[in-house]
Amino acid sequence: MKNILICTDGSSYSHEACLYGAWLSQQTQAAISVLYVTDLRQFEIPAVADFSGSLGIQPFEGMISQMHEVEEIKADFVQEHALKTLKDAGVDESQITFHHETGLLVEVMSDYADVADLVLLGKRGENVNFATEHLGSMLERVLRSVEQPCLVTNRQFKPISEVAIAYDGGTSCQKALDYIAANEPFRSMDLHLIVCVEGHKEEEATQRLQDAESKLQAAGLFPQCQILNGEVETAIANYVEQTKIDLLLLGAYGHSRIRELLIGSTTTELLRRCRVPVLCFR
Template sequence: MKNILICTDGSNYSHEACLYGAWLSQHTNASISVLYVTDLRQFEIPAVADFSGSLGIQPFEGMVSQLHEVEEVKAQFVKEHALKTLQGAGVDEVKITFHHETGLLVDVMSDYADMADLVLMGKRGENANFATEHLGSMLERVLRSVEQPCLVTNRQFKPIDSIAIAYDGGASCRKALNYIIANEPFRSMDLHIIVCVEGHKEDEATQRLNEAEAVLKAAALAPTCQMLTGEVETAIAEYVVQSDIDLLLLGAYGHSRIRELLIGSTTTELLRSCYVPVLCFR
């Protein structure tokens, strides 16, 4: 791990994402890029709201200009806060770069994610206190678009000592196994492999569990293996709590988009229900 990209909007969740980024940087010596994206849509609101035309074009242009000025002040505040947080957590200033862009985060990410080995985002954004059960508005779209592993951070930072991989045998989960094998500090952590029995497919679940265990043991790792029963999202979330897991790894959006639209997404439900950071792989 050489480069970490942290997406921030200045919220409390972004603050915690910076703390996780600092922790990982100290353990891997990785550099950190902090990205703040001004949402282009906010500059279009006055034009939509003025249905009567009573404001006129000149007042509207003035409002947009003022919005830009306010946003520049906010961007500077976000920068100062991110740098203060990272440096306060022990990251050398020379390892930190800050970028401010205007657009939509999911579009801007295409230019930045390719330069990163890991992307960090807070689970929720500026409106977290008003929509406590909802994920950030751009989170799911970013997770679906980036190829790099994406760490979705929780409300409060905690050093990572134990990790669990929710293994389903898919390509993204195999990618997660290889990521653990290849990267410190994950190799030295308490490692759990969990497989959930779906319906009556216990033999298939056992095969998956044995497969994951064999891969990790071949890399000189000794995981704790556990087969779970019940509804996937509930069983995994309960195991995370009961086993005091600090980080959950899973394959993101493994089924077809059509199927997810019809019956919902396990990835999204786990992101909502788990109170620990979740590292997603595509």
């Protein structure tokens, strides 16, 4: 791990993402890039016209100019806060760069994520106090579009020592195993390898668990192995809470959009239920 990308919007969750980024940087000596994206949509004429029209203010161009000025002030504040958080957490200033872009986060991310080994972003954003049970509006789109592993951070930073891998045998979960084997910090952590059984497929789950365990053991890692029974989301969330897991790894959005529309997304539900950081692989 040489480069960490932290996405920030200045919210409390972004603050915690910076703390996790600082902690990981200290474990790996990775450089940190902090990215703040001004949402281009707030400057679009129809949105501004609706707002300004209700106040009887014209022309719209003057208002847009003022909005740009306010946004620049906010970006300076976000930069100052992020850099202070990282430096106070022990990251050397020479390892930190800050970037401010205007556009859509999902589109801007493609230019930055390609050179990152890990992307960090908060589970929720600026509207956290108004939508406490909802994920950030752009989170799912980012997770679906970025090929690099994405660490979705929670409300309060905690050093990571207990790690659970929710393994389903899919390609994305294979990536998770490879990532753990290749990154030194995981060797000092307690690993939990879990497979969830729904219905009557315990024999298949046992074989899947043994295959994953063998792969980790070949890399010198020796996880605790556990087969869980019941609904996947509930069983994994309960295990994370009861075992005091600090980080959950899983393959993200492995099913089709149609299936998820009909029965929901396991990834999204686990992000909602688990009050720990979730490292997602696609």
